[in-house]
Amino acid sequence: MSPKGGCGKSTTVMVLASALSTNEDLSIAVVDADPRQSLARVWIGKREESEIGEPPFTVTSEIKETEIVDMLEKVEESADVVIVDLEGAAGLMSSYVATSADLCIVPMRPSALDGDAAGSALKLIRSTGKAMKREIPTVVLITQTDAAITTRSHREVVEELDSAGIRRCSVELMKRAPFERMMAEGKTLFELADTESVAKARENAKAMAREIVAIVEANH
Structure with a gap:
């Protein structure tokens, strides 16, 4: 969840779903609730064009704002894990999903603009939790970071999050071509061809997934 486009929401969903689907004991469902449907339309379209076959997780889309809660309940009946890719807007859809979430992940690049957008998402989650009279578990995930260089902006973002007591993943999603x-x-x-770059991306993905799973399990 984040009201800002380009912060890595769809990438985070794909990376998390990819990593979790390697566990054959888990059934994974992705719900594409972004009107652009970058996963349900673009990604699935690419698979169909290349005749890759069925993905290791289901992808559901075409969801109306007022139907999202019912849709999530239906998807939950057949999936162990449901991951929702939300639109880049702090609207009712985000609030509805937050009410039933085991964990809200707020992706952000290490920049002031993304930090401001993440702050808006966190406020929305807190206000939704107050209305529901429960605390909604939330974590910030820093994305698109350079594996070799830590910029001043990156350090400042991390310091600001930590000083504000905002929970963030210790694993960051690196900027990698895969x-x-x-x-x-x-x-x-x-499913990508094995290369050194892909291997590093997979390790990053598995580390991020392990931390997300640990946070969810700790909340239960």
């Missing part, structure tokens, strides 16, 4: 190639080729991270 994460972009997933969308371009219509493949999961683990």
Whole structure:
């Protein structure tokens, strides 16, 4: 969840779904609630064009704002894990999803603009939780970071989050070409051809997924 486009929401969803789907004991469902449907339309379209076959997780879309809660309940009946890719707007859809979420993930690049957008998402989640009289578990995920260089802006963002007591993933989603190639080729991270770059991206993905799973399990 984030009201800002380009912060890595769809990439985070794809990386998390790719990593979790390597566990054959889990059934994974992705709900594309973004009107652009970058996953349900673009990614699935690429798979169909290339005749890759069925993905290791289901992808559901065409969801109306007022129907999202019912849709999530239906999807939950057949999936162990449901991951929702929300639109880049702080609207009712985001509030509805937050009410039933086990964890809200707020992706952000290490920049002031993304930090401001993340702050808006966190306020929306808090206000939704107050209305529901429960605290909605939330974590910030820093995305598109450079594996070799930590910029001043990156350090300042981390310091600001930590000083404000905002929970963030210790694992950051690095800026790696394979994460972009997933969308371009219509493949999961683990369907891409084996290269050193892909191997590093997979390790990053698995580390991020392990931390997300640990947070969810700790809340239960």
